[in-house]
Amino acid sequence: MELNEEQQLNEIKSNLETVQCRISEACKNVGREPNSVRLLPVTKTVSAERLRIAYAAGCHEMGENKIQEAREKSEVLSDLDIKWCIIGHLQTNKAKYLARIADEFQALDSIKVAEALDKRLQIEGRSMDVFVQVNSSGEASKFGLAPEDVRAFVAQLPNYSSLNIKGLMTLAIFSPDHDRVRQCFIKMRELRDMLRQEAPANLSFDELSMGMSGDYEIAVEEGATVVRVGQAIFGKRPLPDSHYWPGVA
Numbered sequence: 001m002e003l004n005e006e007q008q009l010n011e012i013k014s015n016l017e018t019v020q021c022r023i024s025e026a027c028k029n030v031g032r033e034p035n036s037v038r039l040l041p042v043t044k045t046v047s048a049e050r051l052r053i054a055y056a057a058g059c060h061e062m063g064e065n066k067i068q069e070a071r072e073k074s075e076v077l078s079d080l081d082i083k084w085c086i087i088g089h090l091q092t093n094k095a096k097y098l099a100r101i102a103d104e105f106q107a108l109d110s111i112k113v114a115e116a117l118d119k120r121l122q123i124e125g126r127s128m129d130v131f132v133q134v135n136s137s138g139e140a141s142k143f144g145l146a147p148e149d150v151r152a153f154v155a156q157l158p159n160y161s162s163l164n165i166k167g168l169m170t171l172a173i174f175s176p177d178h179d180r181v182r183q184c185f186i187k188m189r190e191l192r193d194m195l196r197q198e199a200p201a202n203l204s205f206d207e208l209s210m211g212m213s214g215d216y217e218i219a220v221e222e223g224a225t226v227v228r229v230g231q232a233i234f235g236k237r238p239l240p241d242s243h244y245w246p247g248v249a
């Protein structure tokens with residue numbers, strides 16, 4: 001049975017509360033402040049009508065994996081003050097759309113994309129907060145730089161002055177083995193700490209975007225400053241994960 005609007009509002013509110021609660025618990029486990037973690041609701045496949053309800057429930061940031069879907073929704077919802085975050089791989093020919101509609105880009109994974117995006121941002125006369133995506137699991141299905149390539153990559157980023165580098169983003173290995181998941185997050189924290197020391201002076205590496213519905217508590221325990229949570233807020237997605245990450249079951 002379809003829920004009416006009020007029921008949907010209450011459901012989303014209650015899911016948000018549950019996730020916030022678990023973030024707080026995970027913070028408490030390791031002596032962190034709960035407000036040091038930003039919850040980014042991931043809204044891919046969720047309809048624009050439902051996002052209107054989510055906005056009323058308190059979601060004012062929305063993470064979308066695909067630029068085309070984000071474009072459509074940002075148009076329909078342009079009367080709302082939503083911060084749009086693109087969290088999926090970008091093809092360079094879509095950089096102009098990203099530069100127009102997004103407030104943040106969490107999936108920078110090549111110099112080609114950095115160059116295309118910087119050029120488009122210059123045209124728009126603006127800058128954008130950007131995270132460098134790292135493939136922390138080594139899985140071929142995942143986008144992102146190999147951890148050992150990140151330092152050399154980052155050294156080139158000052159050339160692209162409209163990219164406001166904020167930190168790193170990753171997807172951990174999809175595995176029921178919590179230890180293997182945790183290892184991915186630890187690797188990222190260590191990489192971030194190294195970059196804080198050694199990265200070019202005008203780049204900042206304070207942010208660590210990691211953790212999804214299945215593993216955000218582990219990510220928080222290991223230092224995530226942003227968690228990207230979709231299904232735990234909006235319910236199970238109709239499309240399998242293999243639609244987003246080819247090769248994943």
Ligand SMILES: *Cc1c(COP(=O)(O)O)cnc(C)c1O
Nearest residue numbers: 042065087212213228229230231
């Ligand atoms: C879909 C997605 C998420 C959220 O996944 P859930 O399982 O819905 O929490 C996080 N990060 C990225 C890059 C995604 O595409």
